[in-house]
Structures are given as structure tokens and as C-alpha cells.
Amino acid sequence: MRTASPAPSRWALRVVGLGYLTLLLLAPLVAIFYKTFEHGLAPPIEAITSTNGLHALKLSLLMVVIAVPLNTIFGIGCALLLVRHKWKGNALIDSVINLPFAMSPVVIGLALFLLYGAKGWLGPDLAEAGVEILFSVPGMVLASIFVSIPFVVRETVPVLQEIGTEQEQAASTLGANAWQTFWRVTLPSIRWGVAYGVVLTTARVLGEFGAVSIVSGSRSGETETLPLYVKKAFDNFEFPAAYGASVLLALLALTTLLAMNVLKRKEDA
Amino acid sequence: MEAHAQSRPVAPRAGLHLPGVGTGLGRGTVVLYLSIIVLLPLAALASKSFEDGLGSFWAQATSPPAVRAYELTVICSLIVVVINGFFGTIIAWLLVRDSFPGKSAVNAVIDLPFALPTIVASLVLIELYGAHSPFGIDIALTRVAVVVALLFVTLPFVVRAVQPLLIEMDREMEEAAASLGAGGFTIFRRIIFPNLLPGLAAGVALAFARAVGEYGSVLLFAGTLPNTQVSSVFISTQIESGNENGAAAVSVVLLFTALAMLGLIRLFQRWGSKHERSQGAGAGGLTVMPMSGNFTEKEADDENR
Numbered sequence: 001m002r003t004a005s006p007a008p009s010r011w012a013l014r015v016v017g018l019g020y021l022t023l024l025l026l027a028p029l030v031a032i033f034y035k036t037f038e039h040g041l042a043p044p045i046e047a048i049t050s051t052n053g054l055h056a057l058k059l060s061l062l063m064v065v066i067a068v069p070l071n072t073i074f075g076i077g078c079a080l081l082l083v084r085h086k087w088k089g090n091a092l093i094d095s096v097i098n099l100p101f102a103m104s105p106v107v108i109g110l111a112l113f114l115l116y117g118a119k120g121w122l123g124p125d126l127a128e129a130g131v132e133i134l135f136s137v138p139g140m141v142l143a144s145i146f147v148s149i150p151f152v153v154r155e156t157v158p159v160l161q162e163i164g165t166e167q168e169q170a171a172s173t174l175g176a177n178a179w180q181t182f183w184r185v186t187l188p189s190i191r192w193g194v195a196y197g198v199v200l201t202t203a204r205v206l207g208e209f210g211a212v213s214i215v216s217g218s219r220s221g222e223t224e225t226l227p228l229y230v231k232k233a234f235d236n237f238e239f240p241a242a243y244g245a246s247v248l249l250a251l252l253a254l255t256t257l258l259a260m261n262v263l264k265r266k267e268d269a
Numbered sequence: 270m271e272a273h274a275q276s277r278p279v280a281p282r283a284g285l286h287l288p289g290v291g292t293g294l295g296r297g298t299v300v301l302y303l304s305i306i307v308l309l310p311l312a313a314l315a316s317k318s319f320e321d322g323l324g325s326f327w328a329q330a331t332s333p334p335a336v337r338a339y340e341l342t343v344i345c346s347l348i349v350v351v352i353n354g355f356f357g358t359i360i361a362w363l364l365v366r367d368s369f370p371g372k373s374a375v376n377a378v379i380d381l382p383f384a385l386p387t388i389v390a391s392l393v394l395i396e397l398y399g400a401h402s403p404f405g406i407d408i409a410l411t412r413v414a415v416v417v418a419l420l421f422v423t424l425p426f427v428v429r430a431v432q433p434l435l436i437e438m439d440r441e442m443e444e445a446a447a448s449l450g451a452g453g454f455t456i457f458r459r460i461i462f463p464n465l466l467p468g469l470a471a472g473v474a475l476a477f478a479r480a481v482g483e484y485g486s487v488l489l490f491a492g493t494l495p496n497t498q499v500s501s502v503f504i505s506t507q508i509e510s511g512n513e514n515g516a517a518a519v520s521v522v523l524l525f526t527a528l529a530m531l532g533l534i535r536l537f538q539r540w541g542s543k544h545e546r547s548q549g550a551g552a553g554g555l556t557v558m559p560m561s562g563n564f565t566e567k568e569a570d571d572e573n574r
Contacts, residue, residue: 009453009454010367013359013362013363013367014363014367014369016356016359017356017359017360017362017363018363018375020356020359020360021360021375021378021379024420024421024424025378025379025381025382025421025424026378027397028390028393028394028396028397028421029378029381029393031393031396031397031403032389032392032393032396035396074299074302077295077298077299078299081295081296081299085296087296089296089300093299093300093303095531096303096307096308097303098531099307099311099527099528099531100307101475101478101479101531102475102478102479102482102527102528102530102531103482103523103524103527104481104482104483104484104500104501104504104520104523104527105482105484105485105501106482106484106501106502106504106505106520107314107482107501107504107520107523107524107527108310110314110504110508110516110517110520111310111311111313111314111520112310113508113513114310114313114314114317114513114517115309115310115313115314120313121309121313121316142306142310145306146306146307146310149303149306149307200383203383203384206386207384207385207386207387207388207389208386209386209387209388209484209485210387210484210485210501210505213505214505214508226386227386227387227388227389227485230386230388230389230392231388231488231489234392234489242392243392246389246392246393249385249386249389250385250389253381253384253385253386253389254384256384257377257378257380257381257384258377260377260380260384261373261377
């Protein structure tokens with residue numbers, strides 16, 4: 001088999017491409033682990049297990065537990081609608097779903113801030129009813145859902161298009177009702193695509209900073225997720241805490257990458 | 270097209286009909302969810318920015334510090350997409366056409382910026398390229414820092430957009446060119462590059478959209494000094510200083526930029542799917558690209574056939 005380029009130019013490309021990756025991706029990854037454990041395991045662990053650190057971790061997990069299932073159910077339903085049911089509004093729904101990809105998280109945060117704030121459309125009425133959204137957990141949940149809406153839809157749509165409808169039609173010919181068809185035929189065929197979307201949604205929710213920082217007020221031990229904790233610790237020169245929480249987030253990111261790879265392979269198989 | 274669709278024998282149940290989904294109820298739920306989560310906040314944003322009339326909006330959106338922030342954002346983003354367009358294409362080529370030890374690990378690491386929280390990226394970049402840099406490179410709190418942070422977060426877009434096109438590309442054309450005596454660079458310029466262009470353009474547009482809106486990774490590394498404030502950082506400083514109208518006006522400008530970029534990406538992907546019919550399906554599993562499928566009626570017909 002002939003190669004498209006002669007050997008020297010191939011080596012040049014390798015050096016350029018991999019060198020760029022090393023400086024931009026690998027070095028930062030190594031640096032964060034080095035910096036965190038520079039003085040042993042104790043300081044970062046102490047920082048993460050502090051009251052505020054643990055609370056931030058719990059709050060981050062709470063965001064995941066609420067936002068991910070909601071966006072997964074929405075995502076599967078929405079993908080089915082977009083792929084299997086022609087409707088004039090589909091193009092519009094599709095565009096709205098893509099918006100969070102292209103929007104600045106700060107703009108998302110500000111939009112929620114203006115809607116639920118003291119002078120916003122809904123803020124005053126909700127406050128009167130005793131419902132607090134801005135600068136508390138519900139607002140942060142709304143921001144997390146907003147930023148992570150596209151992933152499950154985007155990953156499920158191409159899989160649905162690919163599997164077609166023959167098996168579903170066969171199932172319904174054999175007397176399965178719609179729910180049986182969905183659980184036994186459709187869902188098993190799209191599960192890896194959905195799972196891939198779920199992984200991306202989780203990563204985005206865990207890592208979201210901009211939108212959540214604007215709606216949360218970032219009160220330590222109350223409305224502070226892990227990324228907000230990192231920022232505050234850095235601002236207060238509490239570097240072990242900042243790095244400890246960062247490593248935790250980086251480990252979660254690496255787990256995400258691993259899961260993405262496993263799922264990609266399953267999806268292709 | 271309509272007549273054609275009707276003349277085709279159609280299966281009695283074209284696809285899955287969930288109870289609720291596909292009926293008015295399912296559609297209503299989707300629309301309601303999107304309205305509450307996405308549209309209502311955006312409407313509040315738009316209404317706030319135009320609260321004091323169009324003139325006031327214009328004055329806020331084009332105030333000198335806002336314009337300075339747009340300029341910095343756009344110039345840095347352009348620099349970033351050119352650099353990542355170049356390196357991203359090389360990396361995609363290495364991952365598809367080359368083989369070297371650790372290739373699958375490299376392929377996995379490409380997505381790191383998608384997975385790593387932006388604030389962590391910022392912290393790490395300070396450590397590496399800040400005052401205590403092990404390389405002796407201190408660019409923190411400068412405009413170069415903005416570029417480096419944006420390079421980091423947008424790296425995967427071009428690679429993941431170009432990769433599927435390279436995988437699916439027909440090698441015969443290249444071999445034909447080589448047998449006719451074309452050199453490596455000529456083959457790239459005349460054969461490979463034109464075939465990659467739709468994907469490259471979509472990836473670059475996506476990277477640009479992401480760069481224009483980026484906040485977390487820039488915040489700590491480039492700081493909030495007046496001369497390093499990108500638009501997102503400018504908005505957050507305006508919120509902090511209580512100028513909600515100003516923040517809203519600049520946000521609306523960014524929102525329209527995002528919409529324009531999404532429209533552009535859609536155009537590039539149409540172009541790409543004309544170019545290579547199978548690209549849509551290929552892109553879906555590999556990338557985090559929006560709109561890996563188009564929902565035109567024609568396509569839906571094709572899928573149901």
C-alpha cells in the first residue's frame with residue numbers, strides 16, 4: 001500500500017500536530033495533578049473534605065441528579081418527534097435546541113437573572129408566593145438544564161435516523177403496543193447514543209461555571225457548586241482548596257472521556 | 270416533491286407512535302419545556318435591553334467599552350480559529366491516515382476541553398503560562414492569554430468536524446493523482462483540502478461561536494482588566510456594577526451573533542451533505558456537533574423509505 005506523503009513530511013506533521021497537542025492539552029493536564037499533589041495528598045484532601053468543599057460537591061451532584069434525568073427524558077422524546085414525526089415547527093424546535101451550544105453562558109445566566117430577579121417578569125410574583133429562584137438552588141438548576149439541553153437530542157437523532165423504522169413496524173405488526181415497541185425495540189437500539197448524550201450532559205452540568213455563577217450569588221456552603229468553589233478559593237488565595245477541587249473535577253472529566261470512548265466503540269459496533 | 274411523496278406506497282404505520290409523543294400532547298410538552306427553559310428567559314433578556322427604547326439600546330450596545338470588548342473578542346476569535354483550523358486539520362489527518370503508538374489515547378484526549386470545566390482550564394493555564402510558569406512564559410492577564418485560553422477550549426471542534434470527512438474520503442482520487450505524478454502537497458491542495466472544506470468550514474464556524482461566547486477559561490487567566498475584557502467578561506462586570514441594561518444590550522448582540530453562526534453552520538452542513546451524502550450519519554456518532562441531522566421533510570422521507 002502506498003502512502004500519500006513521503007516519510008520526512010509525515011514526520012514533520014507528527015511533530016507539529018503532536019507537539020501542539022502536548023503544549024495545549026497534555027501539559028495542562030499534567031500540571032494540575034503535579035501542582036495539587038506537590039506537597040502530598042493531605043492538603044487537597046483536607047480542602048475537599050472541608051465543610052464548604054463537601055457542600056459544593058453535594059450541590060454539584062444535586063444539579064446532575066435533577067438536570068440530567070430531565071434533559072434525558074426530554075431529549076429522547078424530542079428526538080423521536082424530530083425524526084419520526086414531520087411537523088412544520090420541527091426546524092424551529094431544532095434551532096432552539098442548538099442555541100445553548102452557541103450562546104455565551106453569561107448571556108444564559110443574565111437571561112435567567114432578568115426573568116427571575118427582583119425587577120423581572122416573574123421574580124416579584126414568585127417572591128410573593130414565597131418561591132425563591134434567583135440566588136438559590138432552583139435558579140442554579142434552571143441554568144444547568146438550559147446549558148445542557150442539546151446533548152441527548154443531538155446524540156440520539158442520528159442514531160434514530162440510522163436504525164429506521166422497519167423493526168418498529170415489525171413489532172407493531174406482531175401486536176406490540178407503542179410502549180412495548182419503545183421499551184423493547186427502539187430504546188435498546190438507541191441506548192448507546194442516548195448514553196453518550198447522558199455522559200456529555202453530565203460533564204456539562206458538573207463543569208458549568210458562567211451561567212450558574214450569575215444566578216447563584218455564590219454563597220459559600222449555600223449556593224456554591226464545585227466550579228464556583230474553585231473560583232472563590234483561587235480569589236482568596238486558598239490554592240490547595242482550588243487545586244484540590246480542580247483535580248476532583250479533572251478526574252471526573254477524565255472519567256467522562258473514558259466513558260465517551262467506551263460508548264463510541266459500542267455505538268460503532 | 271409533494272406529489273412524489275404521495276404516490277409512493279406508504280406503510281400504514283410509518284414509525285413509532287408513542288402514546289402522547291407525536292400527538293399534540295407530546296409536541297406541546299416539548300414546546301412548553303423549551304419555552305420555560307430557553308425562550309422565556311431570552312424574552313426577558315430582549316425586553317430588558319429594549320426597555321428604554323431602541324435609541325437607548327443602541328447607545329448601550331455601542332458604548333466605547335462595549336465596542337472595545339467586541340473588537341477584542343472578534344479579533345482573538347478569528348486568530349484562534351485560523352490557528353486551530355491549521356493544527357486541527359493536521360491532527361485530524363494524523364488520527365485518520367497515520368499510525369503511531371498511543372494514537373487511540375491521543376484520539377481520546379482531543380475531547381478533554383469538552384469535558385474539563387472551563388474554570389479548571391483557566392486555573393491550569395495560569396499555572397503553566399502565568400507568573401510561576403515552568404517554561405518561563407508569563408502571559409497571564411494579557412491579550413495573548415485570551416488567545417491561548419480560546420485555543421484550548423475550541424481545539425476539538427475542527428478536529429472532530431474534519432475527522433469523519435477524512436475517514437469517508439475516497440482514496441482512489443489521491444492514488445490517481447499520485448499515479449499522474451502529483452506530489453504530496455499538490456495532492457493535499459488539489460484533492461484532500463477541497464473535499465475537507467465543508468467540514469472544516471462548519472468546524473471553524475462552531476469554534477468561532479464558542480470562542481465569542483467563552484467566559485470561564487478566560488476569566489482567571491486573562492483577568493478582568495479593561496484591555497483584556499472579552500464581551501462575556503464585560504457583561505459580567507456590567508452585572509456586578511448594576512448596569513443591567515448595558516449588560517442586556519451587549520448580551521442581545523452576542524445572542525444574534527450566536528444565531529448567525531448557527532445559521533452559517535447549517536449552510537455549511539447542507540453544502541457538506543451535498544458534497545458527501547453520507548456525512549450526516551457519520552458525523553453523529555463522532556462529534557458533539559450541533560445539527561448532525563437536518564430535519565427537512567425530504568430527509569425524513571428518505572429515512573422512512
